[in-house]
Amino acid sequence: MTRLRPALLGLALALAPAAALAQSAPAPLIALSCAGCHGPAGAGEGSVPRIAGYDREAFVQSWAAFRANERPASIMNRIARGFTDAEVAELAAYFAALR
């Protein structure tokens, strides 16, 4: 996953944004709905935490805790129950790879 430093990003956008963007691995479809609350690419927004760069193991563990209602939650507990272990692993791998 190639990331551009912010200083370079502006230049790259001005010159060849599509080429620059093409270098990043596309996000798995399943991860894209998270953007609705956690912001594009899991960057976080307001009171909703950033999940980009979240440690992979910790992600899987937090998810399991949400699912079992063992971690304080307002809505993630309701969401967590709807995803399979394989799906959670895919989400964990994707968000862990984002910087």
Added chain:
Amino acid sequence: MTRLSRRAFALAAGTAGLSLAAPGVLHAQSTGRLVVIGGGFGGASAARYARIAFPRLDVTLIEPKATFVTCPYGNLLLAGERTLPQITHSYDGLKARGVRVVQDWADGIDATAKTVRLRGGQTVPYDKLILSPGIAIRWNAIEGYNEAAAEALPHAWVPGAGEQTTLLRRQLEALPDGGVVGFAIPPNPFRCPPGPYERISMVASYLKKHKPRAKIIALDAKDAFSKQGLFQDAWNELYPGMIEWVPLNKDGRVTKVDAREKVFETELGTRHKVDVGNVIPPQSAAKIAIDAGLTNETGWVPVNPLTFESVRARDIHVFGDANIGQVMPKSGYIANSTSKVAVAAAAAALEGRPAPGPTVYFNTCYSHVGDEYGISVVGVFRPTETGFAETPNSGGVSPRGPLAQQREQRRLEALYADAWYASITKDAFS
């Protein structure tokens, strides 16, 4: 071939100069022309995602408005807690990403020739068409409720440039204390199932502060509604005695309105005189989807649940409020999350890859019901042979219970609702 038609399009659309400046078209090798009709929650999300995930696609967005006013948070505008600029979004972010934005109406689709006819006279060719035009109001489905009547009894359900929502706000400001605010609420399916009840709550919140003797009557064409228990608990606790909700089985369905006298008349002939009246009328898919022959007898567009391709026309993907998405709600969140599946399916076909396998469709709808008081419903859906199904044992609504016990939950959900709004509008327009 592709190159030629793109040049031809640029000339025809009179955007040759513009398109040179648009980075997306600097690509020598385009893998196809993706044309998006409608720059709302679904269409803007689709165009933005297409540029990020499939940078070799040529992306054109057709949208008549220069800026987009969201329905979400329009209810907070009614309460005086948001301003119009705060819920208005420009297309500059999409332009900077290389989306060619054409400010015009799509007047017709030729699914055989694969072209879109614009009101301005141009014809735009596509390889894949992405259609997210939202809803149309069924004028006169309630007798007397036509476009002229909406100037007196606003619907405020299709935001346009914000005229309808600001009109309703002005009427609420002019309401005398002790006046009556009436709501006419349609049967299912319609845009945003919790929307009318969030609106009732936000109007009640405003009235409680500024016109505490005013009353609300909500006439409903249904016997049950989204997050009903949570809403009614909140109304009893926050606005006791202020809101009367009349379900279908108590003669709640409004069949006729008198815009001059401001009267709502129900099925059994009861006449309710109101001072301010909000008519949320029955709806269908937007006109362009009907005109293109994509809708069935329900007035909505049947689609393949894996790809959102129309079952009536190849290479046209329809999502957002216009399609038949049951059991998924007609929400901005669903429009955003399903737009990406449709784009991925379209791009795969253009680039000669197999369509993406079944994935998860996701929805969270927050509603504000009072100060620091938010509630939500969550849904995790998957495609089936015939449509969409809720994933068993998942999702659901916020926990019920008295405010004294749930204060922190309600406060957090109100905060998260604001973050949701910021996130999703970024994911569509930035």
